[in-house]
Amino acid sequence: LIGYSYFETGKYAEAQEFLNKFLASQPKEKILASDYEYLGNSILKSGGDQAEAINAFKKGYELNPNDIEGVKKIGSIFKSMKLYDEAINYYTKATQLPEVTSQEYFELAGIYYAKKDFTNADAMYSKTIELAPTSAGTYYMRASARVAADPEQATSSAKSDYLKFTELTADKVDKFKKQPTYIL
Numbered sequence: 001l002i003g004y005s006y007f008e009t010g011k012y013a014e015a016q017e018f019l020n021k022f023l024a025s026q027p028k029e030k031i032l033a034s035d036y037e038y039l040g041n042s043i044l045k046s047g048g049d050q051a052e053a054i055n056a057f058k059k060g061y062e063l064n065p066n067d068i069e070g071v072k073k074i075g076s077i078f079k080s081m082k083l084y085d086e087a088i089n090y091y092t093k094a095t096q097l098p099e100v101t102s103q104e105y106f107e108l109a110g111i112y113y114a115k116k117d118f119t120n121a122d123a124m125y126s127k128t129i130e131l132a133p134t135s136a137g138t139y140y141m142r143a144s145a146r147v148a149a150d151p152e153q154a155t156s157s158a159k160s161d162y163l164k165f166t167e168l169t170a171d172k173v174d175k176f177k178k179q180p181t182y183i184l
Contacts, residue, residue, distance in 0.1 A: 012046035036060030102131035
């Protein structure tokens, strides 16, 4: 608890010190996945070794690989670090869990998009649409991925998605008025 408290008050080096002491002194059955998550975040926030932080996150995952929120949190951390392959690995694991929703596929698609892997981004946006067929933003993003993959749009692959986006947002003009244009 001392390590968690130090982290929450922005004292990351102290949090890291206490969490390391705790993890070294406790039997495995008393250690939680969140202990490693806090340790990893403390290491990152204090400017510590990124490899050490990654190792902590992975240990946390090993303790609770079926916690979809925990798996997504680890994926999100890797995404924020721009370690897209690691992020893809964890979001893929999240999509294989029983509680998976369209959101996990959407997040995975976004990581592929950020990595400029537009083929896989398209596939994950398609899976998102399969699970949530009225998600206007997903149609927009899939169209964006298709334009990025084929900027000349010789096959008009993005047209149907842009039309569906327009159809779904016709009565919500103010909400989507400033929809970003993604330039790569």
